[in-house]
Amino acid sequence: MADIYTPFIKNERQQMLFNKAEALADKAQTRVSETEKAADFSLETLKDLKQANYVSLPLPKSYGGEELSLYELLLLQERLAVGDGSTSLSIGWHMGIVMEQSERETRTWSQEAYDLIASEIGKNNKVINTLATEPATGSPTRGGIPQTTAKKQGEAYVLNGRKSFATMSSVLDYYLITAFVEEEETIGTFLLSKGTAGVSIEQTWDTLGMRGTGSNDVILKDVSVPLNHLVEVNRQKKSSPKGWLLHIPACYLGIAIAARNEAVTFAKNYQPNSLDTPIAEVPHIKQKIGEMELKLMHARYFMYTIAEKWDQHPDSRGELAPELAAVKTVATNAANEVVDLAMRIAGGRGLSKKFRFEQLYRDVRAGLHNPPMDDAVISMLASKAINEDI
Ligand SMILES: Cc1cc2nc3c(=O)[nH]c(=O)nc-3n(C[C@H](O)[C@H](O)[C@H](O)COP(=O)(O)OP(=O)(O)OC[C@H]3O[C@@H](n4cnc5c(N)ncnc54)[C@H](O)[C@@H]3O)c2cc1C
Incomplete structure (x- = not known):
């Protein structure tokens, strides 16, 4: 007899993708009591997501992906959440960012920045997330200006600030950091890789729910990034639907x-x-x-x-x-x-x-x-x- 998922699985490809999400959801579910206690993202679950090439699914085939459609993304993310909501929401940010940048119509980065990240994800299953929220702005969707600043110093930008609600921060390979770019009086998004000097995580995530997202604070102290790591300018003003x-x-x-x-x-x-x-x-x-x-x-x-x-x-x-x-x-x-x-x-x-x-x-x-x-x-x-x- 049909189950609650059947009406939305429309072809063999969707069934195959769904089965992948189902297997990952079952494994993630076994770790929920552990992530509830730790209030952090499970490294084991991340390993599973990477080994199953889940994290590269939204990429174009030329980069090793499956060119997920939005419909397919939702089918997978919904099934993942049946096992563990924290796993689904966390990796969902990564999947969405990759999907948005992989489509020419919605891409907001330069080709150079996209090539770098897409190859890292396609070849090495790296993961990325945007850290936009700050204690002073609340939800960035309200239009608050980040207090994190980026100052040009020679061939680099120097970033200082604090990000809150930074999902998966302890296990991410790349961070997208929004900051106020002083010289240009605009909001920019900077690409930082794990281990960049001056980036640290403060274990502030002790919440009622979604504990397994490990959405801790990220502190940026005199973080120096090359000029071409400013991947996007004035995103807030580009109001195209997402x-x-x-x-x-x-x-x-x-x-x-x-x-x-x-x-x-x-x-x-x-x-x-x-x-x-x-x-x-x-x-x-x-x-x-x-x-x-x-x-x-x-x-x-x-x-x-x-x-x-x-x-x-x-x-x-x-x-x-x-x-x-x-x-x-x-x-x-x-x-x-x-x-x-x-x-x-x-x-x-x-x-x-x-x-x-x-x-x-x-x-x-x-x-x-x-x-x-x-x-x-x-x-x-x-x-x-x-x-x-x-
Ligand atoms: C599980 C989880 C994961 C998250 N992951 C990420 C992440 O990876 N990266 C990231 O950047 N963010 C992340 N966020 C942050 C999220 O996107 C919001 O920025 C955050 O929850 C703060 O929004 P808020 O509405 O609670 O707070 P606020 O915006 O501070 O709002 C607090 C209260 O004030 C009201 N309010 C505030 N401003 C206005 C206004 N201008 N007009 C009217 N009412 C207003 C709100 O309605 C609300 O009642 C995450 C949040 C959660 C819960």
């Missing part, structure tokens, strides 16, 4: 699917001695299971439909900003509601660390604080409607 950010809703829907699977299994197997059937037959439990299905179906069909639109109509991508933002809000809120329903089905046992529910409940909450934020999405949709010819 399809790859849908890895965020895919991740939180994966967490919700995990909670749904646990809850349905629990309901089919738990039979207190006050009943002569498992609780799955009790009307209020059935109602909750049905509601979980409805919310997941709604959010997933919305997300995958928009991803297909992105893939199939590249010329219309410029118009998809409201839909992409809406998918994120619909999916992360639905995911929170689904995990809440799953917790209600499990009852008090759901609070115990013997079950997965409590961890999924904590992890799913983080989705509300990944971009774009709900208030910004609602405001964007309202402006669109108000400015429309009616």
Whole structure:
């Protein structure tokens, strides 16, 4: 019988890619209690992702990749999150950055910078992430100017500052650091490699959820980078829609699917001695299971439909900003509601660390604080409607 994934797997290639994500998800899941304690990304999981060539999948075939479509990326990231949300969100940043830079229409770096990183990923399975958030800016999507500065000194830029929420910082091979470039009075993005002098990590990540992302602070003290490592200027002003950010809703829907699977299994197997059937037959439990299905179906069909639109109509991508933002809000809120329903089905046992529910409940909450934020999405949709010819 078809399972919850079947409707979205449409061909042999997708099945093959999905199987790869499934195997990686199963392995990552076995390490969750360890990463929960350490509040850091698992080195073993990173090794698995690299060995399976997962991290090079978005690259063009000429660089050793599989030219993932957005739809395929979401299929994989969602499945990875069923095993471990932290693994999915963390590697999702890398996958998205590589996808964005691999497509000519969306690339914002120079060819030289792209060649360097693409070969490093294709040949050596390196991983990269953007460190944009800072304590003073909050979410960079709000338009705050980084307090991290870049000053030109001869043939180099010298960077000073602090980044917060730096996912996977302890295991990354490359960092993309946003900074205010003083001479040009603009925001630039700098490419730094692991081990660059003056870069250190402060173990600040001690959070309620998504502990395994290891999103610690990164400190930059007199970090010197060659001039050509300024790979992008004024990204904030380039407001073209970013399809790859849908890895965020895919991740939180994966967490919700995990909670749904646990809850349905629990309901089919738990039979207190006050009943002569498992609780799955009790009307209020059935109602909750049905509601979980409805919310997941709604959010997933919305997300995958928009991803297909992105893939199939590249010329219309410029118009998809409201839909992409809406998918994120619909999916992360639905995911929170689904995990809440799953917790209600499990009852008090759901609070115990013997079950997965409590961890999924904590992890799913983080989705509300990944971009774009709900208030910004609602405001964007309202402006669109108000400015429309009616
Ligand atoms: C698990 C996880 C992983 C992450 N990984 C990364 C990463 O790898 N790289 C990275 O750069 N970032 C990362 N982030 C950071 C994330 O993208 C946000 O920047 C961060 O969560 C701060 O956003 P915020 O809304 O919580 O904070 P703030 O922006 O400080 O907002 C705090 C409160 O103030 C309100 N507010 C603030 N400014 C405004 C405004 N201008 N208008 C209206 N309301 C406002 C908000 O609505 C909110 O209620 C990660 C976050 C999480 C949770």
